[in-house]
Amino acid sequence: xxxxxxxxxxxxxxxxxxxxxxxxxxxxxxxxxxxxxxxxxxxxxxxxxxxxxxxxxxxxxxxxxxxxxxxxxxxxxxxxxxxxxxxxxxxxxxxxxxxxxxxxxxxxxxxxxxxxxxxxxxxxxxxxxxxxxxxxxxxxxxxxxxxxxxxxxxxxxxxxxxxxxxxxxxxxxxxxxxxxxxxxxxxxxxxxxxxxxxxxxxxxxxxxxxxxxxxxxxxxxxxxxxxxxxxxxxxxxxxxxxxxxxxxxxxxxxxxxxxxxxxxxxxxxxxxxxxxxxxxxxxxxxxxxxxxxxxxxxxxxxxxxxxxxxxxxxxxxxxxxxxxxxxxxxxxxxxxxxxxxxxxxxxxxxxxxxxxxxxxxxxxxxxxxxxxxxxxxxxxxxxxxxxxxxxxxxxxxxxxxxxxxxxxxxxxxxxxxxxxxxxxxxxxxxxxxxxxxxxxxxxxxxxxxxxxxxxxxxxxxxxxxxxxxxxxxxxxxxxxxxxxxxxxxxxxxxxxxxxxxxxxxxxxxxxx
Numbered sequence: 001x002x003x004x005x006x007x008x009x010x011x012x013x014x015x016x017x018x019x020x021x022x023x024x025x026x027x028x029x030x031x032x033x034x035x036x037x038x039x040x041x042x043x044x045x046x047x048x049x050x051x052x053x054x055x056x057x058x059x060x061x062x063x064x065x066x067x068x069x070x071x072x073x074x075x076x077x078x079x080x081x082x083x084x085x086x087x088x089x090x091x092x093x094x095x096x097x098x099x100x101x102x103x104x105x106x107x108x109x110x111x112x113x114x115x116x117x118x119x120x121x122x123x124x125x126x127x128x129x130x131x132x133x134x135x136x137x138x139x140x141x142x143x144x145x146x147x148x149x150x151x152x153x154x155x156x157x158x159x160x161x162x163x164x165x166x167x168x169x170x171x172x173x174x175x176x177x178x179x180x181x182x183x184x185x186x187x188x189x190x191x192x193x194x195x196x197x198x199x200x201x202x203x204x205x206x207x208x209x210x211x212x213x214x215x216x217x218x219x220x221x222x223x224x225x226x227x228x229x230x231x232x233x234x235x236x237x238x239x240x241x242x243x244x245x246x247x248x249x250x251x252x253x254x255x256x257x258x259x260x261x262x263x264x265x266x267x268x269x270x271x272x273x274x275x276x277x278x279x280x281x282x283x284x285x286x287x288x289x290x291x292x293x294x295x296x297x298x299x300x301x302x303x304x305x306x307x308x309x310x311x312x313x314x315x316x317x318x319x320x321x322x323x324x325x326x327x328x329x330x331x332x333x334x335x336x337x338x339x340x341x342x343x344x345x346x347x348x349x350x351x352x353x354x355x356x357x358x359x360x361x362x363x364x365x366x367x368x369x370x371x372x373x374x375x376x377x378x379x380x381x382x383x384x385x386x387x388x389x390x391x392x393x394x395x396x397x398x399x400x401x402x403x404x405x406x407x408x409x410x411x412x413x414x415x416x417x418x419x420x421x422x423x424x425x426x427x428x429x430x431x432x433x434x435x436x437x438x439x440x441x442x443x444x445x446x447x448x449x450x451x452x453x454x455x456x457x458x459x460x461x462x463x464x465x466x467x468x469x470x471x472x473x474x475x476x477x478x479x480x481x482x483x484x485x486x487x488x489x490x491x492x493x494x495x496x497x498x499x500x501x502x503x504x505x506x507x508x509x510x511x512x
Contacts, residue, residue, distance in 0.1 A: 003096045005086040006103045007079055008126055009072055010119035012337040013251045013292070015126035017103075019068045020079070022086035027062030034067030036074045043077065043108070047084045050112035054160045059091040073335075075289055078117040081106035081136070084159060085166070094166045101133040104162070112159040114138035121247075121254040124148040134174070136162060142175040144254060144263050147247070149179065177264060183243060186267040190236040195408040199399035203230055206390040206502055208412050211237050212419035213481030214435035216323070216345040216385060218308070220504065221392030222362070223355045227348035230392070231304050234346060235269045236409035238302075239417050245300045248340065252299055256292045270301030276310040283315050284322075286330045290337050295322050298343040308347040309377035316382055319345070323385045326432075345386065349378075360393065375505070387437060387474045388502040419484040436481045444473060448480040450491045457493050461500045475499045 002023045008015040030044060048058045065083065067074050082104040088094040105123060107115040116138050124145035127135045134152035135145055142155025154172040156162055164170035194204055203219065207230060210217040219227040241249065250266045253259050259266075274283065274294045285293030295303060305311060322328045326342040351357040352371040357364040366374075383389075420435065426447060427433040433440075439448065450458065458475065461467060467475075478499035479491045488495070 001090050001092060001096075003086060003089040003099060005082045005089065005099055006132070007082040007105050008103060008119075008123040009074060010122055010255055011072075011335065012290075012339060013122055013248075013255050015119065015122040016069075016072060017126060017130060018072070018074065018079075020082050020086050021066040021068060022083075022090040023064045024059060024061045024090035025064070028060055029062045031062075031064045032067075033065070034070045034074060035072065036067060036079075037076075039077045040067075040074050040079050040083075043080045043083050046077070046080055046108045046110060047087065049110040050080075050084065050108045050159050051088075053110065054112045054158070054163075056088065056093060056163070059087050061091065063087055063090065076118075077107040077115075078105045080108035081114065081159065081162065084108065085162060088163065089166075094163055095168070096166075098166055102136055103127040103130075103132045103134075104136045106136075106138045106156075108159060113157055114159070116140035118257040119255045120145045121147060121251050124151060124153060125251075127151055136165075136172070143177055144250075144259055146175040146177040147179050147250070147265050179265060180243070183246060183265050183267055190268070190409065192233045192236055193409045194233050194236065194412060195405040197226065197230060197233065197406050198402060199395040200226055200230060200392065203390055203392050204407070204412075206388050207231075207234055208237060208416060209478060209481055209485065209498075209502070210234070210344070210346075210388055211239075211412075212416045212485050213387075213423070213477065214344060214437040215387035215478060215481065216437070217347075217388040217390065218383075218386045218505070219346070219348040219390055219392050220351050221348075222359045222394055223350060225392045225394045227392050228304075228306055231302075231306075231346045231348060232271065232273075233409065234302055234344075235271050237412045237416050238269050238344075239413070239420050241267065241269060241300060249300045252292050252296050252339070256297060258297065270298050271304065272298040272301070273304040273306060276305075276307050276312075278311070278315060280312070280315050280318055284318050284328050284330070285337075285339050286332070290330050290332065290335065292339050293328070295319065295328060295341040295343060296339040299340045301343060303343045303345050305345070305347040308349040309374060313377070313379070317379065320381055320385065347386070348392075351375075351391075358391065383505065387478055389505045390502055391504050415485055418487075419481065422484045422487075436477050436484070439477055439480070441473065444476050444480075448476040448491060450476070450479070450493075450496060454479075454491055454493050454496050457496055458500070461496075465500070467500075467503060471503045475503065478502060 005020045007018045009018050089096045120141035121144050124135050128148050128151040136154045139155035139157050146153040152174045155175050165172050246265050272294050283294050285296055322341040328339050328341045330337045352366040353374050354365050356362040357371055423435050479495045482495040482498055483491050
């Protein structure tokens, strides 16, 4: 008897339908074809044990299984459940009249219980897109998949439940998630707040400007000056995720298996802070079984690189293309995968090897050559993609002991949201541009052209401070954001003056 069961393969952050054709004939052999990897081939032993423990017999006839399309590599153990149900359906242990209405995925334990899988959300999206009545998968993945509406999602704990469901002996209860209600209820919850930060008003202002325009920012200062503490509070002032952004972000984390037990929609912007020993593949994604890297896990959020010069130079250089294109392409012999990578880069570093160059009270023991060599670990092309470079000065005792709370993140966030709304309206007709940080040279001439007084100020600053040529466009972009924060249609000299102050490392005399 020939029957068909349906599963899915995840490629990148999207799923592809896999048709599992099972035919039973005379004999006593098992043939599995369709480009399965070792984990899929080993399913025979897991299925045999799971069926025996739950009172079913492994088919004694010749079973031929084809996983179509046969030119796509089938990887992982998530095909155990559809393969097992297909075998039972071909030998008429399971009634086959409802099999074509459901998509099945799940890894089997030896006792027949189901283990969680990766990529449940993109699989559910594909199932709805293809018109399946329902999706059956492990209970741990049910809430994640139930985010998709107009699809019945059934979370099961054991293969016996699935067999009895198809035989009409059991009713499965669909998992229901009120996506919008949960999304908006958790959207504004945050653990960290700028109200806890004492002093550092100039740095908080720089982070507000960065958040308002989507700009990359570098914090440079002595150890203990608060660089990491400030950076970790940046997501609390970023605009909340839209439902579309949340779904896309959740898909990436689903594919990477990062959602955890009973994971639903991601409602907060991601904040990723990899250690400086991270490898190039871990940062960009890829591997034998391609997975999203840190830059994709930071999509629609923040990638924080603490102690920037300590990162391997190759790791830093691979960031250059994603920072411009907002995506990363993983090319392998057997596949090409694109992962989205639209993130804000926030980096921090010491100003010199000892960490106390320009410190107000402690003396630096480094020579000017050592300071410059340390700064040169950051390449010019990467530094060119960082719009704001702000020096973080240690907070004096008077401000640290002040009991009054600082300005709350919620207040700052309101200003950031208003500025982003102005930018959304400005670039509504321009595809791929959503904030000032993404402006091209043509857009700069249209929307960030200063008046004569502003041009004179900018010329004077570049000559007196020895600012590099690459600082020119960055200053105009940041000036446009500062003007948006103040609701100004035109860039004023005061906006330019503030933006010039955020280009510390472009001053040729900064490192002596």
